[in-house]
Amino acid sequence: MTSGDPMANLETVQGYDVIGDIHGCSEALERLLEKLGYQKVNGVYSHPDRIAVFVGDIVDRGPHIRQAVWLVHDMVKAGNALITMGNHEYNAIAYMTPSPEGGTHEYLREHNQRHTRIMRETLDQFSDYQDEWKYLVEWFLTIPLFLELPGFRVVHACWDEALIDEFKRRRNTNKIDLDFLVRSSDLDSFEFDVMDRLLRGTNLKLPNGMSIEGKDGYVRQFFRTKFWSESPEVYQDIVFQPDPLPPEIAVRDLTPGDRSKLLSYGEERPPLFFGHYWRMGRPECIKPNLACLDYSAVKYGKLVAYRFDGEKILSNDKFVYIDVTPEEFPKPESSGLEDLSKV
Template structure:
């Protein structure tokens, strides 16, 4: 079997059903179709997860991405939205307690409603996509860079590799991951949802997507942070009185630090804004909220040690017709 060697990699952030924008981005990056599947003669694409939910062309995006992965023209890591969909659709082994691994609450249904509406009319596709999602790697460790959807946590990843012998879950792991505070639950929460801190004094924030939240997303690369605002990493600003509060010793225990001496790391998940640029010398976040008419962003990686702003490529998403094909 011939192993393809790639000159470089094109890493793409959260697509969230923006299938038309994905086609535009592929064209801009020099990918074209061969035998019905997008490819590049010298490069490979890496998708950072969250292909599903929210957008108007979820099924189309899934077909594009899966076809590229199966043909060897791309790789992918699992996002929290693929994981949520898997758990929502997977029957529990204790149906008398919970019929499914993820409860069918109004909130959970709201998050998944676009995906379910677009896939339910195609049950064969839905079954195949769910099986494929279960096989997605949680992370990629390449010779000179790393990829994970939300947060690279060395200790948890080392434990996972020792337990599973690689970077993929199985059925038993998936079922155990639905039980709070197990190792499996902690690992999936950290790698796919990132680090977060609880708002003090039981305060609640209402985020831009309309959900009430008791936690806020945090940076895992801050050097010697002192205040809450030093670690906040989300588009929704913290309340001013919270932002200026000092971090406690307990808060610091919940933070993780990815040192700038480590390999370049590519993440999605965090809804960045503005013109794409690295968040640190060796970390690039590629989620710029495409589905909210932001940007669908890629980074053209050519083995550089220090990440650069001029390596970002993106499509400005204005409006895709809100109608599945």
């Protein structure tokens, strides 16, 4: 595919390869693309009749972030790939964007110790390429929040039908702009709700004013949840985050109020692909129409793709993946592999 506009190629595409969170693992990404049948043409990976679809989170944590971002960027620009925004791309844009006059902080995402620590590897690897970094941050802002493609959908963390419908009604697009970005820094805004839900997922407040402190030192009064849980009974059935819930919270029964805040994704809906959730083990479908493609590549897990060919019921046989080994990390002592949560 070489027209420069992947959306214009969709009528001739014979299949899609949806690829999970990369986090700077560019060597693993090259191996996966080659396993999928992509080859470099004029320096850019392409396939004669398929398109790659990236679920976001190209940056942060890994050993070759600059190479990974350019590889994906060049594929998208050449019309050989599509991409949705991950929460780490969103964080990068907000971290680099000054707040309007009168803002609480100098930048939309405060340059505190925690936020800077999450971005440390990215900032370091682009330290000698500031013009490149400025350009790529501007490119991040143009990345769609979600994709609705022939027969399937893609989002980074969570498909919230009501929020997406309202977003499309207000904006008539699947992208944000600078004004939307600025408004998303207001925690009480619709814009924040969209970015938080689609790029970070659902959450519940801990009961009785309780809080937990994560391995990164961040104290939370909320915990992230799986939006796909079927018939959950206790908190442990719905929790997703690197830090486990304390045992006394994990076994608490969900209240009717808790249940009212949970989402579901019915099996009658189109297949949905997403990343974000740090899964482990052998890749498999969550439901007949749900597949998470984040298998912790940057934690020496797997970089995973799903070869989608229009099927309405997803199959475990369609996953393609490669193992990511420590040898791909030249500086494991500083590779940013801390459990920092998908904030």
